[in-house]
Amino acid sequence: MRLCLLRHAEAYPAAPGRPDAERSLTEVGQQVARQMGEALRRLRLAPGAVYTSPYRRAVQTAQAVAEALGVPVVEDRLLAPGCGPAELETLIQAYAPGETVLVVGHQPDFGELVRWLTGATIRLPAGGLAVVETPALRERAGTLHGLYDPAWLAAVMTGRTG
Secondary structure (H helix, E strand, O other): OEEEEEEOOOEOOOOOOOOHHHOOEOHHHHHHHHHHHHHHHHOOOOOOOEEEOOOHHHHHHHHHHHHHHOOOEEEOHHHOOOOOHHHHHHHHHHHOOOOEEEEEEOOOHHHHHHHHHHOOOOOOOOOOEEEEEOOOOOOOOOEEEEEEOHHHHHHHHHOOOO
């Protein structure tokens, strides 16, 4: 399985009295999310669906990516902050996705999942993508095949990756 872990794009900072789950993407975040979808399409990392945390910033990112890929968005609380290996496995078993699984969620969860799956220690920036190849969701069973930041993905879009 190819597991694509996409951290939501840049969001507005937390505001007093407003729930964290309601934070939305900034204008830059919205642009990055659209570019992310187009870059994933060009990289041929298109899944059958985009699975996302129910937090607004993740849903907005997932919607922009899914639109570019022409696939549906599936929102699930399992991907909310605190998502670990058990939640990810439950999600995959529930939806039985195909060869490529694209999930949108949060840090530090995705960094910890990459470490658990591959042993690699990463920091995933807002709008960043980690691609892990793994035969199963088991500790250290996977290989980190790619780590992409939003600036690199923007370069893919403009053709300036040379």
